[in-house]
Amino acid sequence: MHADSPCPVARTVDLLGDRWALLILRDAFDGVARFSDFQRSLGAARNILSDRLRRLLDAGLLQQQPAADGSAYHDYVLTAAGQDLFPVLVALRQWGERHCFAAGEAHSLLTERSSGHALPYMQPRDHDGQPLPAHATVVRKL
Amino acid sequence: MHADSPCPVARTVDLLGDRWALLILRDAFDGVARFSDFQRSLGAARNILSDRLRRLLDAGLLQQQPAADGSAYHDYVLTAAGQDLFPVLVALRQWGERHCFAAGEAHSLLTERSSGHALPYMQPRDHDGQPLPAHATVVRKL
Numbered sequence: 001m002h003a004d005s006p007c008p009v010a011r012t013v014d015l016l017g018d019r020w021a022l023l024i025l026r027d028a029f030d031g032v033a034r035f036s037d038f039q040r041s042l043g044a045a046r047n048i049l050s051d052r053l054r055r056l057l058d059a060g061l062l063q064q065q066p067a068a069d070g071s072a073y074h075d076y077v078l079t080a081a082g083q084d085l086f087p088v089l090v091a092l093r094q095w096g097e098r099h100c101f102a103a104g105e106a107h108s109l110l111t112e113r114s115s116g117h118a119l120p121y122m123q124p125r126d127h128d129g130q131p132l133p134a135h136a137t138v139v140r141k142l
Numbered sequence: 143m144h145a146d147s148p149c150p151v152a153r154t155v156d157l158l159g160d161r162w163a164l165l166i167l168r169d170a171f172d173g174v175a176r177f178s179d180f181q182r183s184l185g186a187a188r189n190i191l192s193d194r195l196r197r198l199l200d201a202g203l204l205q206q207q208p209a210a211d212g213s214a215y216h217d218y219v220l221t222a223a224g225q226d227l228f229p230v231l232v233a234l235r236q237w238g239e240r241h242c243f244a245a246g247e248a249h250s251l252l253t254e255r256s257s258g259h260a261l262p263y264m265q266p267r268d269h270d271g272q273p274l275p276a277h278a279t280v281v282r283k284l
Contacts, residue, residue: 006249008250091230093151119279122229137255137261
């Protein structure tokens with residue numbers, strides 16, 4: 001594990017480098033909150049889902065709160081740190097749209113709620129707002 | 143697996159939802175190209191590294207080419223599809239910078255090559271360039 005790594009990517013990947021964790025977070029952004037609803041959405045085995053939810057709680061990405069419907073259940077909802085993962089999910093989604101679907105093949109679409117328009121492509125930009133390709137950047141190591 | 147999922151996140155995560163895959167890609171963006179250099183950087187067991195490199199080749203994210211130094215070795219370099227993962231790596235990095243380091247704790251820094259400045263924070267924006275938080279978006283499912 002990379003808890004002591006000076007690389008922010010390594011530390012993040014230690015928390016998120018698991019397909020179930022990323023799909024649970026995707027569902028949480030979509031408003032899924034109940035264990036049984038995660039299970040239905042993901043088709044994950046009960047013990048795996050339970051383990052991954054526990055890890056996301058321990059990592060401070062999800063928190064439990066009383067069910068919104070007043071029942072005895074509890075909801076799993078994103079913390080502020082979990083909400084901050086929105087750019088990660090958008091980047092994964094937009095890459096998939098470009099590279100994992102045949103031309104014309106239908107996929108779910110992330111839209112702006114107020115207008116219904118698809119979100120513009122998100123990419124790194126410089127301080128003037130111009131797109132910054134990878135080769136125009138360099139990692140300064142410690 | 144989600145090769146037939148209508149969700150672009152699910153398809154991407156099937157390719158990338160593995161900590162080694164993400165760290166190999168990070169290193170590839172940093173210019174690492176040789177098996178032994180990936181091994182030194184990642185500390186991964188030889189068989190695991192070999193398996194993950196093979197998967198990234200099969201997925202079309204890396205390609206092999208004759209070594210830049212003219213030796214008998216070959217280099218692993220990003221394909222165009224692999225290069226398109228730059229926003230994913232930047233999002234993972236910037237989240238880690240915010241949430242995985244104590245205040246004042248040093249970490250490697252992604253900079254603009256020409257100026258040396260740290261990259262601005264990347265986030266989803268609307269068509270007017272205004273930041274778009276998660277709650278202002280909605281996924282339109284098929």
